[in-house]
Amino acid sequence: MTIGDIVARRDRLFGKGTPLFYETPVHLVRGEGPWLFAADGRRYLDMYNNIPVVGHCNPRVVAALAEQAATHSTHSRYLDTRILDYAERLLALHADEITQVVFACTGTEANEIAMQMAQMATGGRGFICTDAAYHGNSSLVGQLTHAPHRGRTDVHAIPFPDAYRPVEAGLSADALGERYLAEVRAAIDDFAAAGTPLAGILLCSILANEGLPDIPAGFMGRAAAMVREAGGVVILDEVQAGFCRTGSWWGYQVTDVVPDIVTMGKPMGNGYPLSACAGRADLIGVFRERTGYFNTFSSTPVHAAVGMAVIDELEDRGLAAQAADVGEYLRSALREIATTCEPMGDVRGHGLFVGIDWVVDRDGREPDVAGAARVANALKDRGFLVSNAGAYDNLVKIRPPLVFERRHADRFLEAFAETVAAVHA
Numbered sequence: 001m002t003i004g005d006i007v008a009r010r011d012r013l014f015g016k017g018t019p020l021f022y023e024t025p026v027h028l029v030r031g032e033g034p035w036l037f038a039a040d041g042r043r044y045l046d047m048y049n050n051i052p053v054v055g056h057c058n059p060r061v062v063a064a065l066a067e068q069a070a071t072h073s074t075h076s077r078y079l080d081t082r083i084l085d086y087a088e089r090l091l092a093l094h095a096d097e098i099t100q101v102v103f104a105c106t107g108t109e110a111n112e113i114a115m116q117m118a119q120m121a122t123g124g125r126g127f128i129c130t131d132a133a134y135h136g137n138s139s140l141v142g143q144l145t146h147a148p149h150r151g152r153t154d155v156h157a158i159p160f161p162d163a164y165r166p167v168e169a170g171l172s173a174d175a176l177g178e179r180y181l182a183e184v185r186a187a188i189d190d191f192a193a194a195g196t197p198l199a200g201i202l203l204c205s206i207l208a209n210e211g212l213p214d215i216p217a218g219f220m221g222r223a224a225a226m227v228r229e230a231g232g233v234v235i236l237d238e239v240q241a242g243f244c245r246t247g248s249w250w251g252y253q254v255t256d257v258v259p260d261i262v263t264m265g266k267p268m269g270n271g272y273p274l275s276a277c278a279g280r281a282d283l284i285g286v287f288r289e290r291t292g293y294f295n296t297f298s299s300t301p302v303h304a305a306v307g308m309a310v311i312d313e314l315e316d317r318g319l320a321a322q323a324a325d326v327g328e329y330l331r332s333a334l335r336e337i338a339t340t341c342e343p344m345g346d347v348r349g350h351g352l353f354v355g356i357d358w359v360v361d362r363d364g365r366e367p368d369v370a371g372a373a374r375v376a377n378a379l380k381d382r383g384f385l386v387s388n389a390g391a392y393d394n395l396v397k398i399r400p401p402l403v404f405e406r407r408h409a410d411r412f413l414e415a416f417a418e419t420v421a422a423v424h425a
Contacts (some may be wrong), residue, residue, distance in 0.1 A: 003027060014123075021387055022380050031056025034404045036385065044091035045408060047386045047400045048095055050353075053243050053267035054313040055403040061270045061309040066151050076103070076299030086304040089311060093249050095258045101278040102287070103298040107239040107265030108136030110275040114261045115140050115202065116231045117279065117287040124155075125200035126191040127186065128227065130160035132210040132391035135202060135237055135263075144202060153196065156187035160391065162213035164346050164357060165365060177216030184223045188230045200232035200260075205251030209241040211390030212348050214357040220257035229261075233283065239265035239275075240353070244314050247324030247351035254350050272306045273297070279350060319402040323351040330354055330398070330409045334416070341420050343371055352404060356396040358388070367394035372424075382415045 003025060006299050010018065026044065030037040033055040038046045046056065054061065068082075076083070087101050102112050118123060129135070129144040136142065147157040159167045161180040168179050184201075191198050201223065207213055224234040236259035241251025245267070248254055252262070261279035268274040275298075276286075287293065314320065330346055331354055338344035338356075345359035358372035372388035375396055379386055389397040400408070 001230070021385075022264075022376050026380065027383070033243075034401050034408055043383060044380070045384050045400075045411060047398050047404075048386050048411060049385075049401065050240060050245060050399050051266045052270050052401045053245070054270055054310055054317075054319065055401050056271075058270055058309075058313060060123055060313055061272075061306055064305040064309035065272060065302060068302045069089060071301070073300045073302040075296045076294050080299075080301050080304070082301045082304035082308075083299050086307045089274065089308065091278060094262065095252075097258055097260070097280055098262060098278045099281045100284040101276050102284060102293065102313060104275045104277065104295050105273040105298050106136070107237070107263065107276050108138050108141055109295070110238060110239070110263040110265055110277045111135045111141045111235075113277040113279075113287070113293070114235045114263050114352065115199070116277070116291070117261060117277065117283050118200040118235060121283045121286045121289050122197065122199050122231055122233060124197035124232060126196040126198045126203040126232075127155050128187045128198075128205065128232075129155065129157050130207065130210055131157040132160050133135060133157065133202075133204070134209045135204075135239075150190060153194070156190055158183040158187055160207055160210040160213060161207050161215045161219050163216060163417050164213060165349075177219050177222075180216060180219055181222055184226050188226065192327040198232040199228045200235055201235065202235040204240060205236045205238055205255055205257070205259075206241045206350055206353070208251075208353065209390070211357070211392070211395045212293070212350070212353060215255060218256075220252075220255040222257075224257050233260040235259060235263065237263050237327040239263060240399075241350075243267040243310070244320035244323055245353050245399070247320055248326060249320065251350070257339050268310065269303070269306045270310050272303070274303050274307055288347045311421070314402070315401060317403075320351075323402050323406070326404060326406055326409055327354065329406055330413070333409070337413075337417055337420065341424065343368055343424060344420070349398075352400060352402055355390065356398070357390075358380045358394045358396055367380075367392035369393045374423050375419060378419045379415065382419060384412055384415055 027039040028036050029039050036046050041043045126378050135145045143155045147155045236252050242264050246254045263277050265275040333346045343358050346357040349355050358368045360368045376386050376388050
C-alpha cells in the first residue's frame, strides 16, 4: 500500500482535511529512544515530539505499564494507594502553594477543569489569554484559540509579549514590559466596564504556541499580581513546557511566576493518556464540592505506575540538566549558522525547546511561512522530523524527546547546515 493509498483511506474514514505533517507524509511503524522508523525501513531522528519525553517506547515505562495492567486497573471510586503515592510525588515537584491534584487524560480536560475551577472559586466568567493561544478543543477551552483582543463576552485576548516583534517599536526593554502589562490592565478594565466578573488568566508558562517569544523580564509575575488583585486566579499551562523540557521541572520556574492552578499533560505518561490539574487546596476544594467530578479513565493504578516510571527516568538519568546543556549547545550552534543565513531571523527557546524564526529578510522580520515549511520538508527528506508552527506558522519548531544527546544534535546540525545551504542557495 502506497502513501497515497493510506492518505486516501484516511480521508475516507476520518474525513478529508484531517491534519497531516509534510508534503509527503511519513508512515511510522516503530519508535526507540529519539528515533522513529518508517514502514519503508527508513530511520528518522525525532526533533519534534514532546509526548515521549523519556524516549519512544521507553523500556522502564513500558514495563511499568505492562506489569500494572496485568495486575489490575480500575477507576478512582475505589481505594488505591499507588495513585496517592504518585500524587504526593508529583505535587512535591511543584511550588509549595500547589497541594492538591485532579487527574484526567488529556490536556484539554485538564484545562477545562482549571477554567471551571477558576469560575467556581471566583464567581467570575471572564478569562484573559493571548491572541495566539491554544489550550485545547472543548467548548470552554476552545474559546481561547485565536480569540480577538476585544469583542467576546467572556474572553479577552492580549497581544502576546514579544521582544522580537513588539507591539510598539522603539521602546526600551522596561518600557516594552510596561506596554504589555497595560494590555493586561485594559482587558481587566474592559471586563469591569461590561459588568463581567473576572475568573482568571490562562497562559502557557513559556508561551510555546505563540512561538517561544522573549518575554520581557518580570512580565509574568506582574501580570499574575494584577489578575489576583482584580479577583481572578492564575492558571499556567505546562503541557508543552513541563516535565524538564525547559531544563527546569516547570516552565513557570523559568519565567519566574507561581500559579494558583497548573495544568499538565502529554509528557506525563510518555504516550499513555495522562494529565492533571493541580492547585491550591481552597480552589480544588470548591471544585470538588460543586461538581463531584470523577473520570473513568484517570486516577487508575496504571496511570500511577506509568507516571512514576516517567519521573523515575527523568530523575535517574538527569534529563533536566541534559535538556539545559544540549539545548544551549544546539541554540549556540544554530546562531552560528544564522550569521550566514539571512532567513534565520532569530534563534530562541528554553532547554530542549528551540524555535528558529524564519523571515523574508532579517531587517523587516516579515514571517516566511513558505520558507519554514520548505525547511521542515527538506529536513524530513534527510531523516529529521521538525515542523513549522508559532503565531505566524514561520517558526521552525525543534522539540525532541529529552533523551536527545549532543551526538544527536551534531547529526542534526550537519543536516541542517546542508539543508539551508540547498534550500536557500
